[in-house]
Amino acid sequence: MPDSVLDMNASGFPCVGVLGVGQLAEHLVEGWCGASVRPRLLLSPRSRARAEALAKQFSLEIAPDNQTLVDRSDVVILALPPERTVEVASGLRFEKRHVVICVAAGLKLEPVANAALPAKTVRAMPVTSASVRESATVLYPGDGAAEETLRLIGSVHVFDDEHTFEVATVTAVYYGWVFRLMAEIAGWLKSRGVDEKEAKKLVAQTTRGVCAMCMEGGKDMATEDRVIGRPGTYTGLGLDLLQRMDAFSAWSETLDAVLKASRRGKVD
Ligand SMILES: NC(=O)c1ccc[n+]([C@@H]2O[C@H](COP(=O)([O-])OP(=O)(O)OC[C@H]3O[C@@H](n4cnc5c(N)ncnc54)[C@H](OP(=O)(O)O)[C@@H]3O)[C@@H](O)[C@H]2O)c1
Structure with a gap:
């Protein structure tokens, strides 16, 4: 088993599926698209105007639906409203190969991780300075693929307990x-x-x-x-x-x- 998303795609870059194209996602996408190692990106179709503007600006693809986005991605960013995240993830089929990065503020890991089984789920808290690759992103728990993906848009600070991670998210x-x-x-x-x-x-x-x-x-x-x-x-x-x-x-x-x-x- 490769322990790194970048290894998984030796011929290219990992495919990062951005599920929820809102304010934060826009900044993440801008940051990734200007990174020295640019991951392949796929956008979810909702919030059409924003997704289309990003797709046009950075030559990106919009998935026809959320399940296709998951199927074609290695790393899936859940950038949805916190109150919708578990419900949306529960309606999708994930595989063991997926790494799911949930950025929802105030949402515990367990319900999201259960909804995305058998994928590995982590929590992260990037900020909008991701667009200039200066986000100080806290992450719980550590994961090689998640760290590599988030390091492209700034620094990554890994915590191995959720309690301390939550303290750190206040930054x-x-x-x-x-x-x-x-x-x-x-x-x-x-x-x-x-x-x-x-x-x-x-x-x-x-x-x-x-x-x-x-x-x-x-x-x-x-x-x-x-x-x-x-x-x-x-x-x-x-x-x-x-x-x-x-x-x-x-x-x-x-x-x-x-x-x-x-x-x-x-x-x-
Ligand atoms: N903004 C930040 O600086 C920031 C920083 C750290 C963490 N976060 C977290 O990031 C997440 C997103 O925040 P945001 O500020 O970007 O919120 P936002 O602008 O409201 O973006 C959320 C997006 O998810 C879309 N969405 C809702 N249901 C969906 C579905 N079933 N499939 C696909 N897309 C769907 C929404 O579309 P509609 O508008 O059409 O409903 C909206 O475009 C939140 O959980 C928040 O806690 C945000």
Whole structure:
């Protein structure tokens, strides 16, 4: 048995079936289509306008129906609304050779895995930066084919227990909040006279600089704020003010609330 989807297709690339062509799928497809190793992709037929636009843009095929998509794929991404995922998977025939990657937020592995038997099912949480191959994707449990497929659109972080995986998925909501934080700073710059385009570029590049220092520059994010923000500095003054306003603990409390909701599988 090959333990890798790429091995399975020595003459080409794995076929990834994208079941559910919505907002996330669009970003995943864009990322895969620009990857150095481009997997073969097959789109499900529903959401016709979006599927057709993607098919046209990237010369992709749309399957005539969901079962044909499964039959012709090695890896199947379930990018469906969470509340529809088990029902849709239950209505399809999978084989042992399939690897099913379920990206539904707040949906436990067991019901999806049972619905897709005898395939192997894993949970993953990619984000929209997959389109530029920068998604930090958490995965549970590890699987060679799933890891190879997801690594084409960013980094893959494997967890071997579902409980910790669910904690890690909260970074996917943090991802969304970072846009808001950056917009707040850029909006402030604009309101004080900086050109809007320049303000956004400045904030994005500053944020990229922080990421680069943590990932390549060897800086520890836990201590670097106070290395830069020493007492008597303007950075230090700002950190003290934010702390006094509980700005940082508000983030931890919000992360707790999101984790609790996602474990319930319900937003409200
Ligand atoms: N968006 C994100 O950034 C993000 C990030 C991580 C995880 N996720 C997860 O990814 C999944 C998709 O999210 P999304 O934001 O992309 O939602 P979305 O835009 O609503 O996409 C879901 C797609 O599935 C389609 N669909 C429904 N039933 C189907 C069926 N029987 N066969 C084929 N397609 C069907 C929907 O079509 P209709 O519109 O015609 O019903 C829709 O196009 C969710 O489970 C979500 O939790 C999303």
